[in-house]
Amino acid sequence: xxxxxxxxxxxxxxxxxxxxxxxxxxxxxxxxxxxxxxxxxxxxxxxxxxxxxxxxxxxxxxxxxxxxxxxxxxxxxxxxxxxxxxxxxxxxxxxxxxxxxxxxxxxxxxxxxxxxxxxxxxxxxxxxxxxxxxxxxxxxxxxxxxxxxxxxxxxxxxxxxxxxxxxxxxxxxxxxxxxxxxxxxxxxxxxxxxxxxxxxxxxxxxxxxxxxxxxxxxxxxxxxxxxxxxxxxxxxxxxxxxxxxxxxxxxxxxxxxxxxxxxxxxxxxxxxxxxxxxxxxxxxxxxxxxxxxxxxxxxxxxxxxxxxxxxxxxxxxxxxxxxxxxxxxxxxxxxxxxxxxxxxxxxxxxxxxxxxxxxxxxxxxxxxxxxxxxxxxxxxxxxxxxxxxxxxxxxxxxxxxxxxxxxxxxxxxxxxxxxxxxxxxxxxxxxxxxxxx
Numbered sequence: 001x002x003x004x005x006x007x008x009x010x011x012x013x014x015x016x017x018x019x020x021x022x023x024x025x026x027x028x029x030x031x032x033x034x035x036x037x038x039x040x041x042x043x044x045x046x047x048x049x050x051x052x053x054x055x056x057x058x059x060x061x062x063x064x065x066x067x068x069x070x071x072x073x074x075x076x077x078x079x080x081x082x083x084x085x086x087x088x089x090x091x092x093x094x095x096x097x098x099x100x101x102x103x104x105x106x107x108x109x110x111x112x113x114x115x116x117x118x119x120x121x122x123x124x125x126x127x128x129x130x131x132x133x134x135x136x137x138x139x140x141x142x143x144x145x146x147x148x149x150x151x152x153x154x155x156x157x158x159x160x161x162x163x164x165x166x167x168x169x170x171x172x173x174x175x176x177x178x179x180x181x182x183x184x185x186x187x188x189x190x191x192x193x194x195x196x197x198x199x200x201x202x203x204x205x206x207x208x209x210x211x212x213x214x215x216x217x218x219x220x221x222x223x224x225x226x227x228x229x230x231x232x233x234x235x236x237x238x239x240x241x242x243x244x245x246x247x248x249x250x251x252x253x254x255x256x257x258x259x260x261x262x263x264x265x266x267x268x269x270x271x272x273x274x275x276x277x278x279x280x281x282x283x284x285x286x287x288x289x290x291x292x293x294x295x296x297x298x299x300x301x302x303x304x305x306x307x308x309x310x311x312x313x314x315x316x317x318x319x320x321x322x323x324x325x326x327x328x329x330x331x332x333x334x335x336x337x338x339x340x341x342x343x344x345x346x347x348x349x350x351x352x353x354x355x356x357x358x359x360x361x362x363x364x365x366x367x368x369x370x371x372x373x374x375x376x377x378x379x380x381x382x383x384x385x386x387x388x389x390x391x392x393x394x395x396x397x398x399x400x401x402x403x404x405x406x407x408x409x410x411x412x413x414x415x416x417x418x419x420x421x422x423x424x425x426x427x428x429x430x431x432x433x434x435x436x437x
Contacts, residue, residue: 011144015151016256020310022159023252027314029162029171036245038176040109043229043248045120045180049127050225052090055218056083057131058346059210064139065274074201076140079210081203083132086211091125115174119181126184130154133191145194149187157183217351220342223358226365227386231378234369245317247375250324253310257299257332272340272347278402281348285403289339293407296336300329324379331383334390339406341393353396361389 027035060083067076098110098117110120130150137146158179165171165179232251235244272288275281303310307325311318335341345354365385372378397405 011147011151015147015155018152018155018159020252020256020313022155022162024313025159025162025166026171026176027249027318029166030173030176032242032245032317034173036242036248037109038173039248039252040232040244041116041120041177042180043232044110045123045127047225047229047233048094048120048124049131050221052087052094052124052128053083053131053218053221054086054090054128054211055214055216055221055351056086056210057135058217058221058351059083059214060132061135061139062347062349063210063213064136068140069274073198074204076136077200077203080132080136080195080200082208082210083136083214084129086208086214087125087128087132091121091128094124095121116177119177123177123181123184126181126188130184130188130191133188133195137191137194140198142194142198145191149190153187153190154183157186213351216355217346218355220346220351220355220358223355223362223389224342226362227382227389230362230366231369231382234366235373235375235378243373243375246321247324247378249311249314249318250321250328250375250379253303253307253321253325254328254332256310257296257303257329272344275348281401282403285339285344285397285405288344289406292339293336296333300333300336303329321375324375327376327379327383331379331386334387337407338390338394341390341397341405344397344401344403344405345393348401350396350400353400354393357389357392357396361385361392364388 023039026038030038060079063079064076067073067079095118098121099114101108101111102114102117109116111117134146134150137143158176161179161182162171162176165175228251232244232248235247272281272284275284303325307329308322311321311325314321342354342358345351365381368381368385369378372381394405394408397403
């Protein structure tokens with residue numbers, strides 16, 4: 001597992017650096033209002049992608065990990081085909097809905113122009129496909145292939161194209177959104193190519209046997225993306241695109257504190273899904289919690305030191321984002337302290353309770369957000385609700401699974417033994433590689 005975390009960490013660091021550079025180029029090249037518009041639309045795209053995927057990303061990884069472990073490639077291929085079919089239908093519905101909204105004159109940044117609406121719909125659908133294909137690659141133990149597209153290509157392509165357009169003085173908000181759409185499609189091509197290398201059999205039409213489980217998982221995933229994206233959308237609609245731009249800058253920089261934790265979540269999912277006994281489940285949970293604690297603490301300390309300097313790269317108009325950044329960091333600590341709560345429930349078959357808690361938390365967030373129209377007020381609401389949600393998920397794990405996640409359940413002896421074992425495996429592989437040379 002430690003090797004997987006190292007791979008995920010390397011790709012996450014690379015992707016985060018490229019995305020930060022892309023964000024800075026856009027901030028420097030556009031007005032504050034246009035910057036807010038671009039990332040308002042990108043937030044809508046990422047939110048819509050989670051809706052379009054219908055919960056099949058987590059479902060494919062949960063069941064696909066077991067199918068791959070048991071060498072049942074036919075079932076593995078079938079769940080991929082099922083997911084793709086449902087996502088294609090959902091994507092067409094989303095594109096049609098956005099076009100109808102434009103025709104009806106719905107006054108939002110996404111639906112004011114047909115070109116923007118179409119770009120948004122196509123990009124949403126691409127995110128849906130990418131999400132499920134990324135997680136099916138993870139289930140097949142192809143972590144580096146899964147993350148390269150989502151972490152690197154998705155940021156590298158728009159960063160390069162935006163830098164060229166800026167140098168030619170051709171950078172505009174529509175151009176940036178077009179570059180982002182091209183990046184998503186490029187990443188999707190990469191995923192399809194790597195999936196082809198698995199040499200899977202032809203899918204057998206079996207209907208949608210996993211749809212019920214996927215839809216049970218779906219609200220929880222949607223709730224998580226709401227925490228990440230909805231505050232930007234709400235403040236953009238209520239407080240204007242300039243306020244949205246400040247919150248986006250704070251939120252984007254605050255995410256830098258979690259890229260280490262995201263690498264851990266990415267790597268530990270299949271291991272949690274494969275745990276069969278209570279002891280195995282607690283070991284996997286304790287190990288994941290230890291890695292989350294270490295990675296989250298390092299990320300938070302680094303951002304406390306470097307946060308002001310990173311915001312300085314955006315330009316003088318974004319200095320007001322520093323206080324919201326510090327508040328959002330308090331919210332990010334809830335994942336560091338409580339552990340991978342949502343992931344544990346999803347991978348161990350308790351997706352209903354995870355979805356229920358996530359949905360209630362999302363509703364509370366959406367009810368509270370309209371009562372504030374400042375960036376600082378929005379940041380405090382996100383932080384309080386984040387802690388409430390993660391505490392509730394932690395209690396669900398304790399009551400439903402008799403497992404203890406986060407710092408409260410760290411079995412340091414067991415976790416450090418697993419850490420040492422993984423480290424020894426890495427050293428053995430390195431020694432073998434040197435021997436071949």
